[in-house]
Amino acid sequence: MSELLNIENLSVAYGAGAPAVNQVSFTVGKGAVVALLGANGAGKSSIMKAVSGLTPATGSAVFEGENISSLPARVRVARGIIYVPEGREIVGDLSVRENLILGGYQKTASERKKRMEMVLDLFPEIAEKVDRQAWRLSGGEQQMLAIGRGLVADPKLLLLDEPSLGLAPLLVRRVFDRLAMIRHESDLAIVLVEQNLAVTMRLCDELHFLRGGRIVGHRSAEELKDETARQEAIDAYLGAAAA
Numbered sequence: 085m086s087e088l089l090n091i092e093n094l095s096v097a098y099g100a101g102a103p104a105v106n107q108v109s110f111t112v113g114k115g116a117v118v119a120l121l122g123a124n125g126a127g128k129s130s131i132m133k134a135v136s137g138l139t140p141a142t143g144s145a146v147f148e149g150e151n152i153s154s155l156p157a158r159v160r161v162a163r164g165i166i167y168v169p170e171g172r173e174i175v176g177d178l179s180v181r182e183n184l185i186l187g188g189y190q191k192t193a194s195e196r197k198k199r200m201e202m203v204l205d206l207f208p209e210i211a212e213k214v215d216r217q218a219w220r221l222s223g224g225e226q227q228m229l230a231i232g233r234g235l236v237a238d239p240k241l242l243l244l245d246e247p248s249l250g251l252a253p254l255l256v257r258r259v260f261d262r263l264a265m266i267r268h269e270s271d272l273a274i275v276l277v278e279q280n281l282a283v284t285m286r287l288c289d290e291l292h293f294l295r296g297g298r299i300v301g302h303r304s305a306e307e308l309k310d311e312t313a314r315q316e317a318i319d320a321y322l323g324a325a326a327a
């Protein structure tokens with residue numbers, strides 16, 4: 085698998101105290117799904133924001149061989165790095181269709197139309213409600229819209245921040261099944277932030293465990309298929325709440 089993203093010694097500091105992200109390094113292969121797991125405050129979202137150019141960071145970020153460290157967020161979007169933030173951040177007063185149009189704001193009208201059709205095929209739940217204001221959607225539908233809006237931008241790398249947050253287990257399964265479909269049908273790579281290992285295991289190839297802004301452990305999804313190994317990783321890195 086060839087390399088898509090290489091992050092080296094990434095650090096993020098918001099003030100004078102301990103950095104939120106401290107010398108983090110990881111790589112993402114083309115078409116790979118890499119998960120970042122850790123408790124609240126471990127630094128997961130800060131990594132996502134740093135990779136997407138939304139917060140200042142030090143260290144190096146190389147995407148498709150190009151050093152993107154000093155590129156602004158909108159140029160990273162044009163390169164194919166798309167962030168789907170925690171809490172969805174869809175525009176409630178706009179319709180589902182208008183939210184999807186926003187996702188493709190850098191695309192030509194015909195490309196955007198094609199991508200929107202693909203997204204609505206993938207998420208029939210929101211296709212039925214395309215003219216409805218986004219705030220009227222259920223939590224699961226809003227999450228589908230947030231992911232769909234990201235997909236309209238035709239990402240090479242999707243940065244997905246806690247897509248399971250606040251969703252019932254059945255909806256989480258539905259959202260993750262769709263993500264699995266997309267990744268099998270395309271070259272899309274995903275960096276997935278989650279707190280829940282069981283959910284993450286449905287989709288990812290490898291996992292990095294974070295604590296206090298540092299990567300403290302790494303496992304492949306293959307290794308964690310073994311129940312004992314999985315329990316050991318939970319005990320070592322996450323604690324009982326994340327099982």
Ligand SMILES: Nc1ncnc2c1ncn2[C@@H]1O[C@H](COP(=O)(O)OP(=O)(O)OP(=O)(O)O)[C@@H](O)[C@H]1O
Pocket residue numbers: 098099104122123124125126127128129130131170
């Ligand atoms: N804009 C900000 N200004 C100041 N401190 C911040 C800011 N954003 C995050 N932090 C701090 O940085 C640390 C890491 O936060 P971050 O949101 O990256 O963690 P996280 O692992 O994504 O947490 P969660 O799972 O709760 O979303 C926390 O201590 C947090 O309080």
